[in-house]
Amino acid sequence: MNPKYAVSIILSIILSYMIVMMVPYPFLFILPGMILFPVKNKIMIPLSFLIGFMVPLSIYIIYPFNLLIKFAKIVGAISGLSPFLIILVYPLITGIIMMLSCLAVLIIRN
């Protein structure tokens, strides 16, 4: 792999973790999306979504799985949403934001 790609991917992941742990709002995921600008066109979009989705999703490992599911079920019942959506909605949002940010970079770059 091109070292430039690897550096930008690693930086993007690190920045994503920093954002998810330090800022509650999902919109700052625009920034790690922009860092991916050196990555080649064809993997840039799926990669950005993957990072934006997987980074917040991986955070859930700090919670006991049974309690996480129980909690999601209750919050889901309160809000009228599926428990899976309760768990996945934040990673989906960050994934989409990062992907759109990357798309903008891609268009500008080309």
Add this chain to the structure above:
Amino acid sequence: MRRIIFISIILVLLLFISIMTVPFSFLNPYSGIFTEINGSNYTSETINLPGLTSPVNLYMDSNGIAHIYARNNRDLFLAEGYYMAQNRLFQMEIQALMASGNLSRWVKSEYRSDLTMHYLGLPNNAYNLMISYKNNETRYYDYLLAFSKGVNDYINGSQTPMEFRLLNVKPFYWSPFYSMVWEEYMTLFLTTGIYEPIQMDLFYSYFGYNNTNLVWPMYPYYTHNITVVPGDGTVNGYNLTDQGINPSYLYHMDWFSVWATGIDKSLLKNLTYLLRISYNNISDPYIEYSHFSIGSNSWIITSNYSKYGYPMIANDPHLTLLVPSLWIPLQLNDPNMNVTGWALAGIPGILIGHTSRTSWGITSAEGNSANDYLEILKGNYYLYNNSWHRLKEYNFTLLNKKYTMYYTNHGPLIGRYENYGISVDWTASRPSYILISELKLDMSKNYTDMINALKDWGYPPQNFALASVHHAGYLTAGMYPLIRETLPDNMTVYVIGSRSLLNGSNPEYSYAGYVPFKYLPQIEDPSRGYAFAPNQPQVNENYPYPFIGSFWASGGRAMSIYNYLKTHEKMNLTDMKRLQANLTDSWAEMLKPVLIDSLSDMKMNYTENQAYNILKDWNCSAEINSDGMTVYWYLISNIYNMTFFHYERLYNISFLYSPFETSLIYMLKNYPDSFWFNGNSTLIIERAFNITIGQLMKNLGSNISGWTWGNVHKLLISSITGLNELSIGPVSYYGDDHTVSVGPVPFVTTFPLPYVNLSSSLRKIDIPGMGIYMGIFPGGPSENFLSYYYSNQFSLWYSHQYVNYGYQWKKEAEYTYEP
């Protein structure tokens, strides 16, 4: 150009998504609502509480009981406030809002309950009480301030608990007012005399004196031998006969008459609209069950009757069950105090508990500590003692709308129609220091200390079961207001309360003092070896201050306890536990033979015949797997439906309390041709049986083995948030209204029956002389639904088991509170 448009679209989309998804930040996996998962169980830590003068240690044991060790009272209550907030902040605040008539601040549409609180004057009473502590009892006011500071330290220093975030509301700062207003709310829950006279007057207006007296006798039928204080009613050598009054004469008079109430009977019958609107105004939608369903059990065993030679005590107060529970288990320890038991969340100290040498329990003592008055009004004036006085105004705002409540000299007007109104004179409107009484109990070292502590107990009157190392007994503590009545033979007598409204314009019917402490119902070390107080009459008819406004429970649980205790000489711990789990319905034991006899000649089909035999063989025990209980309950529900409820429906007064089964038994035995039974009780019972079996077959199938009580009788402990997902249950449940292990449901024929939501809110059995202290309650200390300690004691409570509330416990976590 196309590229610019495309980029612009993406940027606008990004901006739109970024803005629109800000509210989802609470779902951030690292800092959002999921963090509650990690905070759900107790872990040792050191917490800085600047208001402390010395360090305080809190040990959480494996049963979820907190043990707080401080070096002085003030630090102790500050730490207690912090601990309660840490575990119950949302509960405390929503309860405080509800009691202070301000729930609509959080639940925007809910003002009906708020108005009820203001009609009854709770916020006003609480404010006056707080000021009274501040001015007259500075030491205890300082404890209240310390407790509040502990709560506020938690609010300032911690993340907002999840329940607040789910409802999108913010915690407010605690103050002594909120502790006082919650105390007032609990008082309301247990007060007799506000709702009951209105109920009686409505019943009387539609059915007349003879029927009222027949259905609602002053002393419920069959309870004369099971009073709390054994004997004829004489207390400390004083009785009614000594005053030259024959109890039989007194209790057989018409206490709805004008001489007793100052209100002409014909006028009373024209006041039904006023009675209805007044009752409606003070009916809180959050208090679903009638006050007659509120009850509690307690009994004491003297050292002579105990196998161990030491007194024993048992108590289980029946309250609405919620998660989290109204109670929170604690030990409070400092150089002046070492008490373990249950505190009411939001109020400092421990209300039901034990020290190393004393133990006490509480049950509701009926008898009016409030009375309703009929007021004559003209504009903003009311008539009193032949002159007009201006109504006092109390203003408040709810949902930006201004309201005004009006007060006469007796209290708040709860209803008004044309030139009449009804006011309530409630002892809780006068400052009384029950917190002081509670804290003195918490510091008691012997029986005399407990008696002295109860001299400060004001309202509501409660039966205190007391046991020390060597003594056991009862005291009904509290303020019973007296009314000076002139009987038709011109004798005068001071009575407790009225069955009806009283004339508010005539000073003769205003309060004329209170029952002196010396003559409150009381007994120490009863010679027969035991006494019990599950809400039955405290004293017999020769009591010097007749209970005219009595409104006792039917006495079914008292009868079961009496039948058990009298046959169990040398009671031991196992006997105590078995009695607390007892499921015998004593009124069913009396009613069943009457029903069986009435049905003996009925022509039955196969299933009816099977059901008849089940009922006949039933042991009158309300166990989960009992089919006889199911047949019995639906049968009497149908009988009620065809008799009492039929007539109440005719007059649109179905909200009245259901008459007791004892009245039904008495009337079936003595007046089988009464109009209540349409002239023939046998026909009514046969018809009800036929309907019952049809209903059971339709809803439970024709296989009778499926007609078990647990199939239709279920327990649901609702979450205080109102969210079903956070509730416990529904689970099959045992018991009925009259079993010691209680599971009350109304007389309805739905399938399943309405969920039981009121039962033993805690159970305790103590033997102070042996250092044995056992307890259980249907919940846990934490309101965090993810925590094991949300409901850690529920399963044991459900199966009538106990945990150790004594002095040997296993440490689970340790908190150090540093100044």
